[in-house]
Amino acid sequence: MRGCPWLHVCSFYQKQGPKNLPVSSLHKIKYCLGDFGACARHSLFQELGSQSVPDDLTPDESEKALRLLAKMKPQDTTSCDLPA
């Protein structure tokens, strides 16, 4: 199966249960198995590593990801080009 390279460690993708449906299922199809480069979590995985991505960050929260990135890696925020 093709998809995001972080599938095996991403808590969002690994989560199961009725509370996470159906929005998370749509996100999984849209981002995890599709355009993972547009995922806010993916960007943080790439920039900060798997230990620094909050469990409650969803793939469509790019602005929140940018704030976290600026807070944790202030010197490199200009090189981050997350989608709007």
Ligand code: SF4
């Ligand atoms: S939520 Fe984002 S980082 Fe996690 S598996 Fe899906 S696309 Fe990858």
